[in-house]
Amino acid sequence: MAIVNFTPVAATIGGLLIGISASLVLLGHGRIAGISGIVGQILHREQADRHYRLAFLSGLFAGGLLLAWSYPQVFGVNSSRSSLWIVASGLIVGYGSRLGNGCTSGHGVCGISRMSIRSIVATMTFMFTAMVATFFLRHVVGQV
Amino acid sequence: MNSKSSLFGAFIAGLLFAIGLGISGMTQPSKVSGFLDVFGNWDPSLMFVMVGAIGIHFLAYRVKQRQARPLWDVAFQMPAKTQIDRPLVLGAAVFGIGWAMGGYCPGPALVSVMTGRWEALLFVASMIAGMFCYQLVHQRDELESTSESPGIL
Numbered sequence: 234m235a236i237v238n239f240t241p242v243a244a245t246i247g248g249l250l251i252g253i254s255a256s257l258v259l260l261g262h263g264r265i266a267g268i269s270g271i272v273g274q275i276l277h278r279e280q281a282d283r284h285y286r287l288a289f290l291s292g293l294f295a296g297g298l299l300l301a302w303s304y305p306q307v308f309g310v311n312s313s314r315s316s317l318w319i320v321a322s323g324l325i326v327g328y329g330s331r332l333g334n335g336c337t338s339g340h341g342v343c344g345i346s347r348m349s350i351r352s353i354v355a356t357m358t359f360m361f362t363a364m365v366a367t368f369f370l371r372h373v374v375g376q377v
Numbered sequence: 378m379n380s381k382s383s384l385f386g387a388f389i390a391g392l393l394f395a396i397g398l399g400i401s402g403m404t405q406p407s408k409v410s411g412f413l414d415v416f417g418n419w420d421p422s423l424m425f426v427m428v429g430a431i432g433i434h435f436l437a438y439r440v441k442q443r444q445a446r447p448l449w450d451v452a453f454q455m456p457a458k459t460q461i462d463r464p465l466v467l468g469a470a471v472f473g474i475g476w477a478m479g480g481y482c483p484g485p486a487l488v489s490v491m492t493g494r495w496e497a498l499l500f501v502a503s504m505i506a507g508m509f510c511y512q513l514v515h516q517r518d519e520l521e522s523t524s525e526s527p528g529i530l
Binding site: 234235236237238239240241243244245246247248249250251252253254255256257258259260261262263264265266268269272273276277282284285286288289290291292293294295296297298299300301304305307308309310311312314316318319320321322323324325326327328329330331332333334335336337338340341342343344345346347349350351354355356358359360361362363364366367368370371372 | 379383384385386387388389390391392393394395396397398399400401402403404405406407408410411413414415416417418419420421422423424425426427428429430431432433434435436437438440441444446447448449450452453454455456458459460461464465466467468469470471472473474475476477478479480481482483484486487488489490491492493494496497499500501502503504505506507508509510511512515
């Protein structure tokens with residue numbers, strides 16, 4: 234095992250911003266800033282307070298636009314994955330995040346901060362399966 | 378609730394979230410893969426993202442516990458479920474596999490859409506389709522157990 238590409242400062246700064254954002258949502262709107270939940274609830278179409286979610290998503294997209302304009306390098310390079318692979322990944326992430334009622338932001342950041350046993354278990358679970366899947370894909374199948 | 382400052386607050390939160398994701402490296406699938414490649418060439422950077430985020434949010438939660446209500450709404454809406462159940466573990470397990478496969482989780486994927494890259498667009502479209510699939514399959518269950526759904530923004 235070798236350690237490569239270590240960027241702890243950028244990662245921590247990014248994390249702090251995410252934490253501030255989630256804290257704003259918590260103390261301002263009284264909710265968990267879980268992205269899968271925000272998107273999932275909008276698909277529900279019955280919620281009265283979808284204006285919040287739309288406003289949040291607008292900000293998310295505005296931030297993305299800002300980054301795309303000024304720091305496109307944060308998006309990395311295109312991978313060599315096939316369309317089929319990407320579709321499968323997206324379907325699985327979409328389904329899994331709703332079934333598990335959260336993702337890295339909802340469970341990993343907000344849930345753990347609340348010391349929710351559900352979120353701790355969920356986070357440990359998805360970290361484990363993600364690492365095992367990566368091991369399988371990289372070192373068994375030989376995917377780059 | 379629907380006040381201008383409330384909506385502006387949500388917008389700013391989204392903006393900060395996106396910028397945070399970008400700076401952190403979460404929008405780089407190769408960096409995600411590097412983080413998950415614990416047995417190979419390991420890039421532990423993304424661990425610091427969670428540490429940084431939880432560091433702040435943990436404190437915010439402590440403050441929240443002393444508040445009667447949030448700034449822009451009448452009440453807090455936190456997830457009500459406390460039991461570890463099968464959907465949680467199964468969902469998380471499946472989510473992890475998809476995350477490893479695609480290198481994207483929901484937040485970074487949405488942010489990356491703004492680059493116009495087909496990968497991000499295709500991933501998000503598929504992700505939304507996957508969420509719809511869940512809804513179709515579990516519609517009955519969801520309507521019954523509304524205890525957790527109001528907690529998500």
